[in-house]
Amino acid sequence: MNWITNYVRPRINSLFTRREVPENLWTKCDECGTMLFHRELRENLNVCTSCDHHMQISPRLRFEALFDNGAYAEIDVPAPVQDPLHFRDQKPYPQRLRTAQKATGEKEAMLVAEGEIGRTPVVAAAQDFSFMAGSMGMYVGNAIIAAAERAVASRRPLILFSAAGGARMQEGILSLMQMPRTTVAIEMLREARLPYIVVLTHPTTGGVTASYAMLGDIQIAEPGALICFAGPRVIEQTIREKLPEGFQRAEYLLEHGMLDRVTDRRRMRDELIVILRILQHMPPAVKGELPPPAEGPEAAPQPDAAAKKVAAQESGA
Template sequence: MNWISNYVRPKINSLFSRREVPENLWVKCPACGTMLFHRELEDALNVCTSCGHHMAISPRDRFRALFDGGVFLELPVPVPVADPLGFRDQKKYPDRLREARKKTGEDGAMLVAEGEIGRLKTICIGQDFAFMAGSMGMQVGNAIIAGVERAVQERCPVVLFAAAGGARMQEGILSLMQMPRSTVAVQMLKEAGLPYVVVLTDPTTGGVTASYAMLGDVQIAEPGALICFAGPRVIEQTIRETLPDGFQRAEYLLDHGMLDRVVARKEMREELARLLRLLTNSTPPVFGDLPAPEAIPALPR
Protein backbone atom coordinates (compact mmCIF):
# COMPACT_ATOMS: atom_id res chain seq x y z
CA MET A 1 0.00 0.00 0.00
CA ASN A 2 1.34 3.40 -0.97
CA TRP A 3 0.67 5.50 2.14
CA ILE A 4 1.31 8.83 0.40
CA SER A 5 -0.98 8.07 -2.58
CA ASN A 6 -3.79 6.44 -0.64
CA TYR A 7 -3.96 8.69 2.41
CA VAL A 8 -1.84 11.86 2.33
CA ARG A 9 -2.73 13.08 -1.15
CA PRO A 10 -6.54 12.56 -0.80
CA LYS A 11 -6.42 14.33 2.56
CA ILE A 12 -4.62 17.33 1.05
CA ASN A 13 -7.00 17.43 -1.91
CA SER A 14 -10.01 17.40 0.39
CA LEU A 15 -8.64 20.36 2.33
CA PHE A 16 -7.99 22.50 -0.72
CA SER A 17 -10.75 21.33 -3.04
CA ARG A 18 -13.58 23.75 -3.68
CA ARG A 19 -16.82 22.84 -2.00
CA GLU A 20 -19.90 22.86 -4.18
CA VAL A 21 -22.71 25.19 -3.13
CA PRO A 22 -26.24 23.79 -3.48
CA GLU A 23 -28.13 25.41 -6.33
CA ASN A 24 -31.32 26.06 -4.35
CA LEU A 25 -29.84 28.35 -1.68
CA TRP A 26 -30.69 31.50 -3.63
CA VAL A 27 -33.79 32.42 -5.60
CA LYS A 28 -33.92 35.20 -8.18
CA CYS A 29 -37.00 37.39 -8.06
CA PRO A 30 -38.62 37.29 -11.53
CA ALA A 31 -39.83 40.88 -11.13
CA CYS A 32 -36.82 42.88 -9.88
CA GLY A 33 -33.97 40.38 -10.27
CA THR A 34 -32.93 40.49 -6.59
CA MET A 35 -31.20 37.36 -5.30
CA LEU A 36 -33.05 36.17 -2.19
CA PHE A 37 -31.72 33.69 0.36
CA HIS A 38 -34.08 30.72 0.52
CA ARG A 39 -34.72 30.93 4.27
CA GLU A 40 -35.44 34.63 4.07
CA LEU A 41 -37.86 33.95 1.21
CA GLU A 42 -39.62 31.18 3.16
CA ASP A 43 -40.06 33.47 6.16
CA ALA A 44 -41.62 36.05 3.83
CA LEU A 45 -44.08 33.43 2.44
CA ASN A 46 -42.44 33.55 -1.01
CA VAL A 47 -42.88 37.30 -1.32
CA CYS A 48 -39.87 39.30 -2.54
CA THR A 49 -38.55 41.43 0.31
CA SER A 50 -37.24 43.97 -2.19
CA CYS A 51 -40.17 44.70 -4.52
CA GLY A 52 -43.08 42.79 -2.92
CA HIS A 53 -43.60 40.47 -5.89
CA HIS A 54 -45.75 37.47 -4.90
CA MET A 55 -44.20 34.23 -6.11
CA ALA A 56 -45.96 30.87 -6.21
CA ILE A 57 -46.49 29.03 -2.93
CA SER A 58 -47.73 25.49 -2.40
CA PRO A 59 -51.14 24.94 -0.76
CA ARG A 60 -49.49 23.04 2.09
CA ASP A 61 -47.14 25.93 2.91
CA ARG A 62 -50.00 28.39 2.56
CA PHE A 63 -52.15 26.42 5.00
CA ARG A 64 -49.34 26.28 7.57
CA ALA A 65 -49.18 30.07 7.54
CA LEU A 66 -52.96 30.50 7.44
CA PHE A 67 -54.36 28.18 10.09
CA ASP A 68 -53.93 28.85 13.81
CA GLY A 69 -50.61 27.40 14.92
CA GLY A 70 -50.10 25.92 11.46
CA VAL A 71 -52.34 23.02 12.52
CA PHE A 72 -54.78 21.51 10.02
CA LEU A 73 -56.35 18.22 9.00
CA GLU A 74 -55.97 17.15 5.39
CA LEU A 75 -59.29 15.86 4.13
CA PRO A 76 -59.37 12.83 1.81
CA VAL A 77 -60.31 13.38 -1.83
CA PRO A 78 -61.88 10.58 -3.93
CA VAL A 79 -59.38 9.28 -6.47
CA PRO A 80 -60.64 9.61 -10.07
CA VAL A 81 -59.96 7.26 -12.97
CA ALA A 82 -56.28 7.59 -13.86
CA ASP A 83 -56.50 7.92 -17.65
CA PRO A 84 -60.14 7.83 -18.81
CA LEU A 85 -59.41 8.83 -22.42
CA GLY A 86 -56.13 6.96 -22.96
CA PHE A 87 -54.67 10.36 -23.90
CA ARG A 88 -51.19 10.65 -25.34
CA ASP A 89 -49.29 13.57 -26.87
CA GLN A 90 -45.50 13.69 -26.52
CA LYS A 91 -45.94 11.59 -23.36
CA LYS A 92 -48.63 9.36 -21.96
CA TYR A 93 -50.95 11.05 -19.51
CA PRO A 94 -50.11 8.60 -16.65
CA ASP A 95 -46.43 9.46 -17.15
CA ARG A 96 -47.20 13.17 -16.81
CA LEU A 97 -49.17 12.47 -13.64
CA ARG A 98 -46.27 10.50 -12.16
CA GLU A 99 -43.86 13.33 -12.93
CA ALA A 100 -46.16 15.91 -11.34
CA ARG A 101 -46.62 13.79 -8.22
CA LYS A 102 -42.90 13.27 -7.89
CA LYS A 103 -42.23 16.99 -8.37
CA THR A 104 -44.82 18.27 -5.89
CA GLY A 105 -45.23 15.37 -3.49
CA GLU A 106 -49.00 15.69 -3.87
CA ASP A 107 -51.59 13.31 -5.35
CA GLY A 108 -53.38 16.01 -7.34
CA ALA A 109 -53.62 19.67 -8.18
CA MET A 110 -55.89 20.54 -5.26
CA LEU A 111 -55.57 20.09 -1.50
CA VAL A 112 -58.43 20.27 1.01
CA ALA A 113 -57.83 21.06 4.67
CA GLU A 114 -59.82 21.74 7.82
CA GLY A 115 -58.60 23.95 10.63
CA GLU A 116 -59.20 27.16 12.53
CA ILE A 117 -58.56 30.73 11.39
CA GLY A 118 -58.80 33.10 14.33
CA ARG A 119 -60.47 30.28 16.30
CA LEU A 120 -63.18 29.85 13.66
CA LYS A 121 -63.42 26.42 12.03
CA THR A 122 -62.87 26.79 8.29
CA ILE A 123 -62.49 24.54 5.25
CA CYS A 124 -59.72 25.69 2.92
CA ILE A 125 -59.22 24.44 -0.62
CA GLY A 126 -55.91 25.24 -2.32
CA GLN A 127 -54.86 24.80 -5.94
CA ASP A 128 -51.23 23.96 -6.72
CA PHE A 129 -49.95 25.60 -9.91
CA ALA A 130 -46.82 23.42 -9.76
CA PHE A 131 -48.99 20.34 -10.44
CA MET A 132 -49.50 20.45 -14.22
CA ALA A 133 -50.12 24.22 -14.07
CA GLY A 134 -52.94 23.65 -11.59
CA SER A 135 -55.08 22.47 -14.49
CA MET A 136 -58.67 21.56 -13.70
CA GLY A 137 -59.18 17.82 -13.91
CA MET A 138 -61.52 15.39 -12.22
CA GLN A 139 -59.42 15.42 -9.04
CA VAL A 140 -60.01 19.16 -8.74
CA GLY A 141 -63.77 18.71 -9.03
CA ASN A 142 -63.69 15.88 -6.48
CA ALA A 143 -61.68 18.05 -4.08
CA ILE A 144 -64.12 20.96 -4.28
CA ILE A 145 -67.10 18.69 -3.69
CA ALA A 146 -65.35 16.94 -0.78
CA GLY A 147 -64.54 20.28 0.83
CA VAL A 148 -68.06 21.64 0.37
CA GLU A 149 -69.71 18.50 1.73
CA ARG A 150 -67.49 18.68 4.81
CA ALA A 151 -68.31 22.37 5.26
CA VAL A 152 -72.06 21.70 5.06
CA GLN A 153 -71.68 18.87 7.56
CA GLU A 154 -69.68 21.01 10.01
CA ARG A 155 -71.59 24.25 9.30
CA CYS A 156 -68.44 26.25 8.58
CA PRO A 157 -67.27 28.62 5.80
CA VAL A 158 -65.11 27.72 2.81
CA VAL A 159 -62.07 29.61 1.52
CA LEU A 160 -60.73 28.62 -1.89
CA PHE A 161 -57.32 29.66 -3.24
CA ALA A 162 -57.36 29.50 -7.04
CA ALA A 163 -54.24 29.16 -9.17
CA ALA A 164 -54.66 27.51 -12.56
CA GLY A 165 -53.87 27.61 -16.23
CA GLY A 166 -57.37 26.42 -17.13
CA ALA A 167 -58.88 23.04 -17.95
CA ARG A 168 -56.76 19.89 -18.34
CA MET A 169 -56.74 18.90 -21.98
CA GLN A 170 -55.69 15.31 -21.20
CA GLU A 171 -59.14 14.73 -19.69
CA GLY A 172 -61.09 16.48 -22.46
CA ILE A 173 -64.82 16.89 -21.86
CA LEU A 174 -64.46 15.28 -18.43
CA SER A 175 -62.32 18.25 -17.42
CA LEU A 176 -64.89 20.74 -18.69
CA MET A 177 -67.58 18.91 -16.71
CA GLN A 178 -65.87 20.08 -13.52
CA MET A 179 -67.16 23.59 -14.25
CA PRO A 180 -70.85 22.69 -13.67
CA ARG A 181 -69.90 20.24 -10.91
CA SER A 182 -68.07 22.93 -8.96
CA THR A 183 -70.85 25.44 -9.65
CA VAL A 184 -73.39 23.04 -8.14
CA ALA A 185 -71.11 22.59 -5.12
CA VAL A 186 -70.96 26.36 -4.58
CA GLN A 187 -74.76 26.48 -4.81
CA MET A 188 -74.91 23.87 -2.03
CA LEU A 189 -73.01 26.31 0.21
CA LYS A 190 -75.32 29.17 -0.67
CA GLU A 191 -78.43 27.07 0.06
CA ALA A 192 -76.91 26.12 3.41
CA GLY A 193 -76.26 29.80 4.18
CA LEU A 194 -72.49 29.31 4.47
CA PRO A 195 -69.90 31.84 3.25
CA TYR A 196 -67.74 31.09 0.23
CA VAL A 197 -64.66 33.29 -0.12
CA VAL A 198 -62.33 33.07 -3.12
CA VAL A 199 -58.70 34.22 -3.11
CA LEU A 200 -57.38 34.58 -6.66
CA THR A 201 -53.62 34.10 -7.01
CA ASP A 202 -51.23 34.40 -9.93
CA PRO A 203 -52.31 33.11 -12.39
CA THR A 204 -56.01 32.24 -12.45
CA THR A 205 -57.17 31.70 -16.02
CA GLY A 206 -59.40 29.74 -18.41
CA GLY A 207 -62.23 27.53 -17.27
CA VAL A 208 -61.33 28.03 -13.61
CA THR A 209 -62.03 31.75 -13.93
CA ALA A 210 -65.24 30.89 -15.80
CA SER A 211 -66.56 28.77 -12.93
CA TYR A 212 -65.79 28.41 -9.22
CA ALA A 213 -63.09 31.10 -9.07
CA MET A 214 -65.57 33.93 -9.73
CA LEU A 215 -68.54 32.71 -7.68
CA GLY A 216 -67.40 33.82 -4.23
CA ASP A 217 -69.49 35.89 -1.86
CA VAL A 218 -66.30 37.94 -1.54
CA GLN A 219 -63.58 38.04 -4.18
CA ILE A 220 -60.03 38.72 -2.94
CA ALA A 221 -56.81 38.69 -4.96
CA GLU A 222 -53.11 38.80 -4.21
CA PRO A 223 -51.19 41.81 -5.55
CA GLY A 224 -50.24 41.59 -9.22
CA ALA A 225 -52.17 38.37 -9.86
CA LEU A 226 -53.12 37.67 -13.48
CA ILE A 227 -56.87 36.95 -13.57
CA CYS A 228 -58.52 36.30 -16.91
CA PHE A 229 -60.23 33.85 -19.24
CA ALA A 230 -58.10 34.47 -22.35
CA GLY A 231 -54.66 35.96 -21.79
CA PRO A 232 -53.57 39.49 -22.82
CA ARG A 233 -51.48 38.24 -25.73
CA VAL A 234 -54.44 36.33 -27.22
CA ILE A 235 -56.70 39.36 -26.86
CA GLU A 236 -54.18 41.70 -28.46
CA GLN A 237 -53.75 39.36 -31.42
CA THR A 238 -57.53 39.07 -31.79
CA ILE A 239 -58.57 42.72 -31.57
CA ARG A 240 -55.25 44.05 -32.96
CA GLU A 241 -55.03 46.77 -30.34
CA THR A 242 -52.58 47.51 -27.54
CA LEU A 243 -54.08 46.83 -24.13
CA PRO A 244 -53.76 49.24 -21.16
CA ASP A 245 -50.89 48.80 -18.70
CA GLY A 246 -51.71 46.26 -16.02
CA PHE A 247 -54.68 44.91 -17.98
CA GLN A 248 -56.19 41.80 -16.29
CA ARG A 249 -54.02 42.25 -13.22
CA ALA A 250 -55.57 42.29 -9.76
CA GLU A 251 -55.29 46.05 -9.28
CA TYR A 252 -56.89 46.74 -12.67
CA LEU A 253 -59.80 44.41 -11.90
CA LEU A 254 -60.26 46.01 -8.49
CA ASP A 255 -60.52 49.45 -10.08
CA HIS A 256 -63.11 48.13 -12.54
CA GLY A 257 -65.34 46.42 -9.98
CA MET A 258 -64.51 42.75 -10.54
CA LEU A 259 -62.79 42.30 -7.16
CA ASP A 260 -63.68 43.35 -3.64
CA ARG A 261 -60.16 43.60 -2.28
CA VAL A 262 -56.46 43.11 -3.03
CA VAL A 263 -54.63 41.77 0.02
CA ALA A 264 -50.93 41.03 0.50
CA ARG A 265 -50.04 37.48 1.52
CA LYS A 266 -48.63 38.56 4.89
CA GLU A 267 -51.96 40.20 5.76
CA MET A 268 -54.19 37.44 4.39
CA ARG A 269 -54.69 35.50 7.62
CA GLU A 270 -55.89 38.49 9.64
CA GLU A 271 -58.03 39.72 6.74
CA LEU A 272 -59.74 36.35 6.30
CA ALA A 273 -60.27 35.97 10.05
CA ARG A 274 -62.09 39.30 10.27
CA LEU A 275 -64.06 38.70 7.08
CA LEU A 276 -65.21 35.19 8.01
CA ARG A 277 -66.31 36.39 11.44
CA LEU A 278 -68.39 39.11 9.81
CA LEU A 279 -69.95 36.74 7.27
CA THR A 280 -70.86 34.20 9.95
CA ASN A 281 -72.11 36.87 12.37
CA SER A 282 -69.63 35.65 14.99
CA THR A 283 -67.64 37.42 17.66
CA PRO A 284 -64.35 39.14 16.63
CA PRO A 285 -61.43 36.84 15.79
CA VAL A 286 -59.20 35.55 18.56
CA PHE A 287 -55.49 34.97 18.02
CA GLY A 288 -53.23 33.12 20.42
CA ASP A 289 -54.01 30.31 22.89
CA LEU A 290 -53.61 27.83 20.05
CA PRO A 291 -54.10 24.05 20.24
CA ALA A 292 -51.05 21.85 20.34
CA PRO A 293 -50.49 19.92 17.07
CA GLU A 294 -50.49 16.57 18.87
CA ALA A 295 -53.92 17.33 20.34
CA ILE A 296 -55.61 17.08 16.94
CA PRO A 297 -55.81 13.63 15.30
CA ALA A 298 -54.82 13.34 11.65
CA LEU A 299 -57.24 12.15 9.03
CA PRO A 300 -56.11 9.54 6.47
CA ARG A 301 -54.93 11.00 3.16
Protein backbone atom coordinates in the same frame (compact mmCIF):
# COMPACT_ATOMS: atom_id res chain seq x y z
CA MET B 1 7.89 13.23 0.84
CA ASN B 2 4.91 11.34 2.23
CA TRP B 3 4.10 14.27 4.51
CA ILE B 4 4.05 16.65 1.53
CA THR B 5 1.98 14.25 -0.57
CA ASN B 6 -0.49 13.20 2.12
CA TYR B 7 -0.98 16.49 3.94
CA VAL B 8 0.37 19.62 2.25
CA ARG B 9 -0.93 18.98 -1.27
CA PRO B 10 -4.50 18.02 -0.21
CA ARG B 11 -4.53 21.06 2.08
CA ILE B 12 -3.56 23.38 -0.76
CA ASN B 13 -6.07 21.76 -3.12
CA SER B 14 -8.86 22.22 -0.59
CA LEU B 15 -8.17 25.94 -0.40
CA PHE B 16 -8.55 26.40 -4.15
CA THR B 17 -11.22 23.81 -4.84
CA ARG B 18 -14.65 25.32 -5.44
CA ARG B 19 -17.28 23.81 -3.20
CA GLU B 20 -20.52 22.81 -4.84
CA VAL B 21 -23.58 24.59 -3.47
CA PRO B 22 -26.98 22.88 -3.74
CA GLU B 23 -29.15 24.55 -6.35
CA ASN B 24 -32.22 24.75 -4.12
CA LEU B 25 -30.61 27.03 -1.51
CA TRP B 26 -31.22 30.19 -3.51
CA THR B 27 -34.18 31.42 -5.57
CA LYS B 28 -34.09 34.26 -8.07
CA CYS B 29 -36.99 36.70 -7.95
CA ASP B 30 -38.77 36.81 -11.32
CA GLU B 31 -39.54 40.50 -10.88
CA CYS B 32 -36.37 42.19 -9.60
CA GLY B 33 -33.76 39.45 -10.01
CA THR B 34 -32.71 39.40 -6.35
CA MET B 35 -31.23 36.12 -5.11
CA LEU B 36 -33.18 35.02 -2.04
CA PHE B 37 -32.03 32.47 0.53
CA HIS B 38 -34.50 29.61 0.83
CA ARG B 39 -35.08 29.94 4.59
CA GLU B 40 -35.63 33.67 4.41
CA LEU B 41 -38.00 33.22 1.47
CA ARG B 42 -39.99 30.51 3.26
CA GLU B 43 -40.35 32.61 6.41
CA ASN B 44 -41.66 35.44 4.21
CA LEU B 45 -44.26 33.09 2.62
CA ASN B 46 -42.52 33.12 -0.78
CA VAL B 47 -42.80 36.91 -1.08
CA CYS B 48 -39.67 38.69 -2.29
CA THR B 49 -38.08 40.65 0.54
CA SER B 50 -36.77 43.22 -1.94
CA CYS B 51 -39.74 44.09 -4.18
CA ASP B 52 -42.68 42.25 -2.49
CA HIS B 53 -43.28 40.15 -5.61
CA HIS B 54 -45.56 37.22 -4.76
CA MET B 55 -44.09 33.95 -5.98
CA GLN B 56 -45.88 30.64 -6.21
CA ILE B 57 -46.46 28.83 -2.93
CA SER B 58 -47.47 25.23 -2.26
CA PRO B 59 -50.84 24.48 -0.62
CA ARG B 60 -49.15 22.88 2.40
CA LEU B 61 -46.93 25.87 3.08
CA ARG B 62 -49.94 28.14 2.67
CA PHE B 63 -52.02 26.07 5.09
CA GLU B 64 -49.21 26.02 7.65
CA ALA B 65 -49.28 29.81 7.71
CA LEU B 66 -53.08 30.04 7.50
CA PHE B 67 -54.36 27.67 10.21
CA ASP B 68 -53.86 28.19 13.93
CA ASN B 69 -50.48 26.74 14.95
CA GLY B 70 -50.22 25.28 11.45
CA ALA B 71 -52.56 22.43 12.47
CA TYR B 72 -55.11 21.09 10.00
CA ALA B 73 -56.71 17.82 8.98
CA GLU B 74 -56.86 16.75 5.36
CA ILE B 75 -60.21 15.85 3.83
CA ASP B 76 -60.34 12.75 1.65
CA VAL B 77 -61.16 13.31 -2.00
CA PRO B 78 -62.65 10.49 -4.12
CA ALA B 79 -60.15 9.41 -6.77
CA PRO B 80 -61.53 9.52 -10.32
CA VAL B 81 -60.81 7.06 -13.11
CA GLN B 82 -57.26 7.62 -14.28
CA ASP B 83 -56.77 8.44 -17.97
CA PRO B 84 -60.40 7.82 -19.06
CA LEU B 85 -59.66 8.99 -22.64
CA HIS B 86 -56.34 7.11 -22.97
CA PHE B 87 -54.80 10.43 -23.93
CA ARG B 88 -51.29 10.53 -25.33
CA ASP B 89 -49.27 13.41 -26.76
CA GLN B 90 -45.48 13.34 -26.45
CA LYS B 91 -45.97 11.23 -23.31
CA PRO B 92 -48.86 9.11 -22.02
CA TYR B 93 -51.11 10.94 -19.57
CA PRO B 94 -50.40 8.50 -16.67
CA GLN B 95 -46.68 9.17 -17.10
CA ARG B 96 -47.26 12.94 -16.86
CA LEU B 97 -49.25 12.37 -13.66
CA ARG B 98 -46.47 10.28 -12.12
CA THR B 99 -43.90 12.94 -13.03
CA ALA B 100 -46.00 15.67 -11.40
CA GLN B 101 -46.60 13.54 -8.31
CA LYS B 102 -42.88 12.88 -7.93
CA ALA B 103 -41.98 16.56 -8.40
CA THR B 104 -44.57 17.94 -5.96
CA GLY B 105 -45.09 15.08 -3.52
CA GLU B 106 -48.87 15.51 -3.93
CA LYS B 107 -51.49 13.19 -5.38
CA GLU B 108 -53.15 15.88 -7.48
CA ALA B 109 -53.53 19.60 -8.12
CA MET B 110 -55.76 20.46 -5.14
CA LEU B 111 -55.47 19.98 -1.39
CA VAL B 112 -58.54 20.16 0.88
CA ALA B 113 -58.28 20.59 4.65
CA GLU B 114 -60.21 21.76 7.70
CA GLY B 115 -59.09 23.52 10.85
CA GLU B 116 -59.35 26.84 12.67
CA ILE B 117 -58.28 30.32 11.64
CA GLY B 118 -58.24 32.69 14.59
CA ARG B 119 -60.38 30.10 16.43
CA THR B 120 -62.89 30.23 13.59
CA PRO B 121 -63.57 26.73 12.14
CA VAL B 122 -63.26 26.64 8.34
CA VAL B 123 -62.81 24.34 5.38
CA ALA B 124 -60.11 25.37 2.91
CA ALA B 125 -59.05 24.20 -0.55
CA ALA B 126 -55.94 25.29 -2.44
CA GLN B 127 -54.70 24.56 -5.95
CA ASP B 128 -51.08 23.68 -6.62
CA PHE B 129 -49.82 25.40 -9.78
CA SER B 130 -46.70 23.23 -9.70
CA PHE B 131 -48.87 20.18 -10.43
CA MET B 132 -49.51 20.35 -14.19
CA ALA B 133 -50.14 24.10 -13.94
CA GLY B 134 -52.91 23.50 -11.40
CA SER B 135 -55.13 22.41 -14.28
CA MET B 136 -58.75 21.57 -13.51
CA GLY B 137 -59.49 17.90 -14.05
CA MET B 138 -61.93 15.44 -12.54
CA TYR B 139 -59.94 15.24 -9.30
CA VAL B 140 -60.14 19.02 -8.81
CA GLY B 141 -63.90 18.84 -9.39
CA ASN B 142 -64.20 16.05 -6.83
CA ALA B 143 -62.07 18.04 -4.38
CA ILE B 144 -64.32 21.11 -4.55
CA ILE B 145 -67.43 18.99 -4.15
CA ALA B 146 -65.87 17.20 -1.16
CA ALA B 147 -64.93 20.56 0.37
CA ALA B 148 -68.45 21.98 -0.13
CA GLU B 149 -70.13 18.87 1.29
CA ARG B 150 -67.86 18.92 4.34
CA ALA B 151 -68.51 22.64 4.85
CA VAL B 152 -72.29 22.11 4.70
CA ALA B 153 -72.18 19.07 6.99
CA SER B 154 -70.06 20.85 9.62
CA ARG B 155 -71.66 24.29 9.12
CA ARG B 156 -68.32 25.91 8.27
CA PRO B 157 -67.42 28.54 5.69
CA LEU B 158 -65.31 27.55 2.69
CA ILE B 159 -62.14 29.37 1.60
CA LEU B 160 -60.68 28.52 -1.79
CA PHE B 161 -57.25 29.55 -3.12
CA SER B 162 -57.23 29.36 -6.91
CA ALA B 163 -54.12 29.01 -9.09
CA ALA B 164 -54.60 27.36 -12.46
CA GLY B 165 -53.84 27.56 -16.14
CA GLY B 166 -57.37 26.40 -16.97
CA ALA B 167 -58.93 23.03 -17.79
CA ARG B 168 -56.80 19.91 -18.22
CA MET B 169 -56.67 19.06 -21.89
CA GLN B 170 -55.72 15.42 -21.24
CA GLU B 171 -59.24 14.87 -19.87
CA GLY B 172 -61.05 16.68 -22.67
CA ILE B 173 -64.78 17.20 -22.24
CA LEU B 174 -64.64 15.52 -18.82
CA SER B 175 -62.49 18.40 -17.63
CA LEU B 176 -64.94 20.99 -18.97
CA MET B 177 -67.76 19.20 -17.15
CA GLN B 178 -66.16 20.24 -13.86
CA MET B 179 -67.31 23.81 -14.49
CA PRO B 180 -71.04 23.06 -13.95
CA ARG B 181 -70.24 20.45 -11.27
CA THR B 182 -68.31 22.93 -9.15
CA THR B 183 -70.94 25.61 -9.75
CA VAL B 184 -73.58 23.28 -8.29
CA ALA B 185 -71.27 22.61 -5.31
CA ILE B 186 -70.99 26.35 -4.62
CA GLU B 187 -74.77 26.64 -4.85
CA MET B 188 -74.99 24.11 -2.00
CA LEU B 189 -73.12 26.60 0.18
CA ARG B 190 -75.47 29.40 -0.87
CA GLU B 191 -78.53 27.36 0.03
CA ALA B 192 -76.98 26.56 3.42
CA ARG B 193 -76.22 30.28 3.89
CA LEU B 194 -72.53 29.62 4.45
CA PRO B 195 -69.80 32.07 3.37
CA TYR B 196 -67.69 31.21 0.34
CA ILE B 197 -64.50 33.26 0.01
CA VAL B 198 -62.19 33.02 -2.99
CA VAL B 199 -58.54 34.13 -2.93
CA LEU B 200 -57.29 34.44 -6.49
CA THR B 201 -53.54 33.94 -6.85
CA HIS B 202 -51.17 34.16 -9.80
CA PRO B 203 -52.24 32.94 -12.28
CA THR B 204 -55.95 32.13 -12.37
CA THR B 205 -57.10 31.66 -15.95
CA GLY B 206 -59.35 29.74 -18.33
CA GLY B 207 -62.23 27.58 -17.19
CA VAL B 208 -61.31 28.04 -13.52
CA THR B 209 -61.98 31.78 -13.84
CA ALA B 210 -65.17 30.99 -15.73
CA SER B 211 -66.54 28.86 -12.88
CA TYR B 212 -65.81 28.51 -9.16
CA ALA B 213 -63.03 31.11 -8.96
CA MET B 214 -65.41 34.02 -9.65
CA LEU B 215 -68.43 32.85 -7.62
CA GLY B 216 -67.27 33.90 -4.17
CA ASP B 217 -69.29 36.02 -1.77
CA ILE B 218 -66.00 37.88 -1.25
CA GLN B 219 -63.35 38.05 -3.99
CA ILE B 220 -59.80 38.70 -2.77
CA ALA B 221 -56.62 38.63 -4.88
CA GLU B 222 -52.93 38.67 -4.17
CA PRO B 223 -50.95 41.63 -5.54
CA GLY B 224 -49.96 41.37 -9.20
CA ALA B 225 -51.99 38.21 -9.84
CA LEU B 226 -53.00 37.54 -13.45
CA ILE B 227 -56.75 36.86 -13.49
CA CYS B 228 -58.43 36.26 -16.84
CA PHE B 229 -60.18 33.83 -19.17
CA ALA B 230 -58.03 34.41 -22.25
CA GLY B 231 -54.53 35.73 -21.67
CA PRO B 232 -53.32 39.19 -22.74
CA ARG B 233 -51.17 37.81 -25.56
CA VAL B 234 -54.11 35.96 -27.09
CA ILE B 235 -56.29 39.08 -26.91
CA GLU B 236 -53.61 41.30 -28.46
CA GLN B 237 -53.13 38.87 -31.33
CA THR B 238 -56.88 38.72 -31.88
CA ILE B 239 -57.76 42.43 -31.80
CA ARG B 240 -54.32 43.56 -33.09
CA GLU B 241 -54.11 46.32 -30.49
CA LYS B 242 -51.90 47.03 -27.51
CA LEU B 243 -53.67 46.45 -24.18
CA PRO B 244 -53.53 48.95 -21.28
CA GLU B 245 -50.70 48.70 -18.77
CA GLY B 246 -51.45 46.13 -16.05
CA PHE B 247 -54.46 44.78 -17.97
CA GLN B 248 -56.04 41.72 -16.26
CA ARG B 249 -53.86 42.12 -13.18
CA ALA B 250 -55.38 42.17 -9.70
CA GLU B 251 -55.02 45.94 -9.22
CA TYR B 252 -56.66 46.66 -12.59
CA LEU B 253 -59.59 44.36 -11.80
CA LEU B 254 -60.02 45.92 -8.36
CA GLU B 255 -60.18 49.37 -9.95
CA HIS B 256 -62.85 48.16 -12.39
CA GLY B 257 -65.06 46.47 -9.78
CA MET B 258 -64.32 42.76 -10.34
CA LEU B 259 -62.61 42.27 -6.97
CA ASP B 260 -63.35 43.31 -3.40
CA ARG B 261 -59.81 43.42 -2.06
CA VAL B 262 -56.16 43.06 -3.06
CA THR B 263 -54.31 41.80 0.01
CA ASP B 264 -50.68 41.00 0.66
CA ARG B 265 -50.14 37.30 1.39
CA ARG B 266 -48.46 38.10 4.69
CA ARG B 267 -51.63 39.88 5.90
CA MET B 268 -54.09 37.45 4.32
CA ARG B 269 -54.71 35.42 7.48
CA ASP B 270 -55.70 38.46 9.57
CA GLU B 271 -57.88 39.75 6.74
CA LEU B 272 -59.71 36.44 6.42
CA ILE B 273 -60.30 36.21 10.18
CA VAL B 274 -61.98 39.62 10.22
CA ILE B 275 -64.12 38.89 7.14
CA LEU B 276 -65.20 35.45 8.33
CA ARG B 277 -66.31 36.68 11.73
CA ILE B 278 -68.20 39.62 10.22
CA LEU B 279 -70.05 37.37 7.76
CA GLN B 280 -71.01 34.96 10.56
CA HIS B 281 -72.04 37.72 13.00
CA MET B 282 -69.34 36.66 15.47
CA PRO B 283 -67.48 38.92 17.94
CA PRO B 284 -63.95 40.01 17.07
CA ALA B 285 -61.28 37.35 17.43
CA VAL B 286 -59.28 37.23 20.64
CA LYS B 287 -55.56 37.23 19.92
CA GLY B 288 -53.10 35.12 21.85
CA GLU B 289 -54.15 32.64 24.50
CA LEU B 290 -56.49 34.96 26.40
CA PRO B 291 -59.99 33.61 27.08
CA PRO B 292 -62.85 35.15 25.10
CA PRO B 293 -64.66 38.05 26.79
CA ALA B 294 -67.49 37.06 29.12
CA GLU B 295 -71.08 38.03 28.40
CA GLY B 296 -73.63 39.62 30.75
CA PRO B 297 -73.35 42.10 33.63
CA GLU B 298 -70.39 40.23 35.15
CA ALA B 299 -68.37 41.15 32.06
CA ALA B 300 -68.08 44.80 33.22
CA PRO B 301 -64.50 45.60 34.26
CA GLN B 302 -64.02 45.71 38.04
CA PRO B 303 -61.74 48.39 39.58
CA ASP B 304 -58.61 47.10 41.27
CA ALA B 305 -57.64 47.78 44.92
CA ALA B 306 -55.56 50.88 44.12
CA ALA B 307 -58.40 52.43 42.15
CA LYS B 308 -60.83 51.77 45.03
CA LYS B 309 -58.46 53.45 47.50
CA VAL B 310 -58.12 56.56 45.34
CA ALA B 311 -61.89 56.77 44.91
CA ALA B 312 -62.40 56.51 48.71
CA GLN B 313 -59.92 59.32 49.38
CA GLU B 314 -61.60 61.57 46.83
CA SER B 315 -65.04 60.93 48.28
CA GLY B 316 -63.76 61.66 51.82
CA ALA B 317 -62.21 64.94 50.70
